[in-house]
Amino acid sequence: MPVLSDNEARTRLASLPGWQIQSGELVKTFQFKDFVASLRFVNQVGEAAETAAHHPDIDIRYNRVRLALVTHDAGGLTSKDFDLAAQAEKFAK
Numbered sequence: 001m002p003v004l005s006d007n008e009a010r011t012r013l014a015s016l017p018g019w020q021i022q023s024g025e026l027v028k029t030f031q032f033k034d035f036v037a038s039l040r041f042v043n044q045v046g047e048a049a050e051t052a053a054h055h056p057d058i059d060i061r062y063n064r065v066r067l068a069l070v071t072h073d074a075g076g077l078t079s080k081d082f083d084l085a086a087q088a089e090k091f092a093k
Helices: 006-013 035-052 079-091
Strands: 020-022 024-033 058-061 064-069
Touching: 006 020, 006 079, 024 079, 035 058, 035 064, 035 079, 064 079
Parallel strands: none
Antiparallel strands: 020 024, 024 064, 058 064
16 A cells, blocks of 8 residues: 655545644544443444554544544555545544
């Protein structure tokens, strides 16, 4: 899986509201009404990640969930990261 150029990553980032590239990772913090909603979201992301064999770093803080995506074995951001971010956006609605 090839690493995206900075321009490619910025172009893909434009379609993901609220996401940022920080320290080489694609990150966003989602806010939900409560802990149960946060867990529901994390479980959906986890299933999608397992299917894609691409696992994000997930931090749960009651009603906030921070996702950080990077393709470690490729050494940077790839289309896998942006694809999983797009799925996470759908799950958050």
